[in-house]
Amino acid sequence: MSTVNETAHAAPKAGIGKARLAGAALLILLGAFAIVGPEIVAADPAEQDFGASLAPIGGNYLLGADHYGRSLLARLAHGARLSFGMAFLTMLAAAIPGVLLGLLAAWKGGWTERALELAATVILALPGLMLVLLFLAFSPGNYGPLFLGLSLTLWVEFYRVTKATTKTVLTQPHIEAAQMLGFGSRYILLHYVLPVIAPMIATLAAFAMATAIIAVSTLSAISVGLQPPTPELGSMIVELLPYYTEAPLHVLLPAGLIFLLVLALQLLAQGDRA
Template identity: 85%
Template structure:
């Protein structure tokens, strides 16, 4: 609790609940698998052994092998790293400009705000998937266009939430009191604005990462995203789908990993949960 000129202002509650703790623990385990897995698993995710095609779980292959005899454990580890890494970088590339532009629009208003709103409206006029596909059309199957398209799709949400929340905070009486007492914009931003928008940005960041993971997997599944033999989780599902009757667990493994990654991010998103 802080007070300016007799006006009290309560910052958002800190702490982490049980649900978020479960989400954090799940992400730590999956993150450890994604980071350490490719380093400690000796198998090359692209190495083929046709004699081990669709090898069952256990034996020489802990989680079995795909139809080309490639280790599913190695491919899942590399796929998790790819999904986690791309989602994190996409979130940063969307959150940083989105938050900064939102603060700028709320602080300056006028022509600056109107121009940024126009840009955001233009971006929203295109469906998110269509925008990503437009970039992929120039260089299909590459990381750059996919990353850039997702970032440009997601930044608008960060921008609008930051702008709306900041404008609400700046309109409060205690902000006017702080200005009358001589506190500069930097002090107001750090002590009054950021504590309010921080939790919202953290929530949006978790959702943005989950959206990016699903989008990358979906685009690979429809053959317009990352292409084989890249060990991408969505692509792995499609590659193994024709062999579902023979090895159903092999198909479910990458799907389960996508589910757990998204679940962990959704549980970690801050909120008033126990």
């Protein structure tokens, strides 16, 4: 969970540099694999064939088979869709309320801001993974508690960055002039505030997705997240780890996919100017 916390207040770098372009290109490729891969790969990720246990890469299995004879290509495609989809939905569920509440706190101030600050402080008082584990304790292995716990952990950074930036923008002379001319809050927020905070929110969104991917994989790897036979990348690593000496590449495939997903998001968020 520390990825977002450590980088939330770093200003996004302007321009579209080589690193950012590389991140975008890699993310598009991985996103395409996650979205259309399960449709192209005809194999069922849960179908077992013990005669093909730990089948090597190539032959009947393009990326080999696991210890149950399940196609690794099919499982990786479904695992990528699961990780990418959960990360994207978690980011949206954290960003939308976080940004809206940040705008509300900055505009209203007073008791509204104090109440929201108290709620954010309470959330931050618990370590991120601990909050997720509390939700998972009620329904282990299900999507709902995992999704809700991650969203509740990540919204605080969106809220605080939005509030701090908006309060700064609202003190500028052109905002006072717009208010004196009779422009309403909706017009001011849409035309003066959102263009300023949008690059920061985009950066936070990338970091939030990377954090969600790592968290889902970590929790599944320690058997408190999504459970087998669900094709989740973290649980795939743990399942194949006892067979590392026999098929090391089989273990590295899901680990490499997690690495590439997180790398693409990090490059997209932190790209420098060309």
